[in-house]
């Protein structure tokens with residue numbers, strides 16, 4: 614079973630950034646309004662994610678670490694319309710199998726927090742305000758072959774910060790802080806969408822971009838696409854989301870790029886932050902272990918709707 618977990622971990626956990634993504638997903642699912650990420654040595658030595666969400670009841674703590682134990686869906690029908698970031702109950706078990714993990718959590722009705730050590734399963738009382746802290750130490754220490762694939766601390770740190778950025782752009786209502794080796798390196802306060810985009814991507818992007826906001830049948834396309842004059846209108850500023858989930862989707866990327874090229878004849882890849890909201894039964898998010906890819910039921914319609922939304926926005930002079 615340890616082996617099975619480690620194999621599953623290989624699909625979900627590639628590097629510290631994957632751990633950050635999963636832990637922040639969980640914090641958001643728990644209703645957090647403030648999330649703090651603390652990294653040591655690029656996250657290779659330690660990753661701590663603290664949230665002020667609802668916490669985990671003490672009797673559920675051991676369950677949270679079990680494979681396929683999720684508190685988020687109970688049936689296949691619920692999977693069809695899943696609203697939470699997580700639903701497979703795999704992440705914590707997978708991460709715990711390739712690291713030294715502990716959880717400290719407290720619910721609103723508990724007199725104090727509880728710590729659980731993933732390896733021993735031991736529970737002990739701990740001080741904490743309502744919410745959850747998950748600490749992941751020495752990623753891949755027991756699988757040296759995998760640890761060798763990690764890059765320099767600076768590179769791992771950059772990927773981990775990118776993971777937080779992806780969340781920060783879609784959840785401006787949540788405050789984020791990232792610490793590295795004891796220093797605060799990023800802080801994004803609760804804000805409006807535009808302020809958050811400006812805080813994360815720079816004021817230049819917001820000033821030199823067009824607001825897209827279009828309804829197309831059961832879909833809404835909302836976001837900003839950078840104009841060629843945005844100095845940082847580059848391909849590393851491409852953030853697409855489907856129902857609040859960051860995705861790398863060729864169809865969406867192609868639709869955005871084609872619209873941009875058709876109207877602006879831009880030479881470079883456009884920068885964008887685009888939120889596509891669609892009836893959840895029309896998109897399958899359960900096609901990739903990290904959920905970074907999705908499958909649309911009517912992909913042609915989605916393609917057309919995204920492309921038209923952006924084309925119409927860009928075609929308005931000075932809009």
Ligand code: ADP
Pocket residue numbers: 635639640643664666667668669676677678682683684685698699700701702703704705706745
């Ligand atoms: P999933 O997110 O798919 O349910 P995970 O392995 O990521 O699976 O987490 C397992 C369970 O642990 C979750 O279903 C949830 O009940 C609990 N959990 C994990 N992280 C948190 C958190 N930060 N706050 C509250 N509950 C959490």
Ligand code: MG
Pocket residue numbers: 635638639698699700702704705
């Ligand atoms: Mg999860």
